[in-house]
Amino acid sequence: MKSLYLRIYLTLVALLLAFAFGSAWLFQRHIEQERGNVEIAASERLNAMAGLLKLALPPATAPRADQAAAFADWGGRLRMPLALEAADGSRIGTTQMFRRRLEEPGAIVVSAELGDGRSLEMVRTMRPPNPPGGQAASGAGSGQGPGGQRRPDEGPWTSPWLHRPVSPGAPAVSTLAVVLVLLFVGVAVGAFPVVRRLTRRLEALKQGVEQFGAGQLHHRVDDSGRDEVAAVAHSFNQAAERIETLLRSHQTLLANASHELRSPLARLKMAFAMLDEATPAQRERLAHEIDVNIAELDALVEEVLLASRLEAGSSVGETHAVELLALGAEEAARAEASFEPETDTARVQGQERLLRRALRNLLDNARRYGGPEVQLSLRPVAGGFEFTVADRGPGVPAELRERIFEPFYRLPGHAEMAGGVGLGLSLVKQIAERHGGSVRCLARDGGGSRFVIFLPAASA
Numbered sequence: 001m002k003s004l005y006l007r008i009y010l011t012l013v014a015l016l017l018a019f020a021f022g023s024a025w026l027f028q029r030h031i032e033q034e035r036g037n038v039e040i041a042a043s044e045r046l047n048a049m050a051g052l053l054k055l056a057l058p059p060a061t062a063p064r065a066d067q068a069a070a071f072a073d074w075g076g077r078l079r080m081p082l083a084l085e086a087a088d089g090s091r092i093g094t095t096q097m098f099r100r101r102l103e104e105p106g107a108i109v110v111s112a113e114l115g116d117g118r119s120l121e122m123v124r125t126m127r128p129p130n131p132p133g134g135q136a137a138s139g140a141g142s143g144q145g146p147g148g149q150r151r152p153d154e155g156p157w158t159s160p161w162l163h164r165p166v167s168p169g170a171p172a173v174s175t176l177a178v179v180l181v182l183l184f185v186g187v188a189v190g191a192f193p194v195v196r197r198l199t200r201r202l203e204a205l206k207q208g209v210e211q212f213g214a215g216q217l218h219h220r221v222d223d224s225g226r227d228e229v230a231a232v233a234h235s236f237n238q239a240a241e242r243i244e245t246l247l248r249s250h251q252t253l254l255a256n257a258s259h260e261l262r263s264p265l266a267r268l269k270m271a272f273a274m275l276d277e278a279t280p281a282q283r284e285r286l287a288h289e290i291d292v293n294i295a296e297l298d299a300l301v302e303e304v305l306l307a308s309r310l311e312a313g314s315s316v317g318e319t320h321a322v323e324l325l326a327l328g329a330e331e332a333a334r335a336e337a338s339f340e341p342e343t344d345t346a347r348v349q350g351q352e353r354l355l356r357r358a359l360r361n362l363l364d365n366a367r368r369y370g371g372p373e374v375q376l377s378l379r380p381v382a383g384g385f386e387f388t389v390a391d392r393g394p395g396v397p398a399e400l401r402e403r404i405f406e407p408f409y410r411l412p413g414h415a416e417m418a419g420g421v422g423l424g425l426s427l428v429k430q431i432a433e434r435h436g437g438s439v440r441c442l443a444r445d446g447g448g449s450r451f452v453i454f455l456p457a458a459s460a
Helices: 004-056 064-078 096-102 169-213 228-275 280-312 324-335 352-370 424-434
Strands: 082-085 091-094 107-113 119-125 320-323 338-341 347-350 375-381 384-390 438-443 449-456
Touching (some): 004 064, 004 107, 004 119, 064 082, 082 096, 096 107, 096 119, 280 424, 320 352, 324 375, 347 352, 352 384, 352 424
Parallel strands (some): 338 375
Antiparallel strands (some): 082 119, 107 119, 375 384, 438 449
């Protein structure tokens, strides 16, 4: 398969060739048309001159000497290569210029009838175009003597249409061919580095994609410039950044989940090993511990799966209108928390299962670390509504209020036996952002923490 730059370059060269041949064909047609116009104009002028001389010369029945004398007089005045021919084909008179031009190479004799049997003849020569400087070629037929002086019998001027080249096609076409060849070579040579530079950037982009696909997730391509190639490179870098972040997150999630699974599994293994030698009272206690550990494993697996689906953007339910008042009342009753709504209606567009999970995680987190005094409030704000879960726990240091929303992060001093593995608040943040909202941790007056989750209102 040919390289892209070679295909682009060959296409450009083919277009240049087509342009050159088309221009040459059009120019040749123009030359032929002009040549025909010159021939028609020359014939019309010769016929007009024949008509004038017929009126000025003696009639055909006059003596030949009178006709020759009158023709010589008019030939001297006109200063043109003319000859008068009788009806029988003999020449009545000729000018000196006619005789001289008749001997020149390329001389052509054209004639026009006078209408009384006689005809007027004129010599036309195929002259080359003037050389640079506008001087006519020296020698025969140039209208000048050997020293460059005009011959006395030719007068100070000659008719322009007699000096116009009858067949200028060959020199003009040759000049056009040279110009087109130079144009073709110039454009072809100049276009190659431009095309090569463009395709070299595409090749660099291809190599970057291959490196990224080979596992070098940190690799990025050069996206400098403002053209389409730079836009593609910029889009690739953005996609690579998202993919790298997602894969790193999944790797961290998997590593942390594996670490968190070891603790309940180890406790379960120890509890089952002690069952055989345990007393009835100990068996009851071990059974309770086994149930707790199994519930912890089940919750951990569920949270890991939900976190993975949220990060991947997978659908976890249908979107519809959710009434926050009912949702808050139900979850507050389940967690035995007080509920203080500040609005009569609060409706958002979202997935009820996820919103319920977020609110439940906040309430469970407050009960676990903030003591029994937990308050839930709902109030309208600009653009939506805010759920606030307040507790009277030890609070969260200001420098850690962002980190607690990271997966598997737990505050220093919180032992595993207190419950939870550090995914609850991370899920709250993911759910809020999935619904176009946000969550933040604030200090509470008098001690404790306030977790505020904002949800945008449903559009009318």
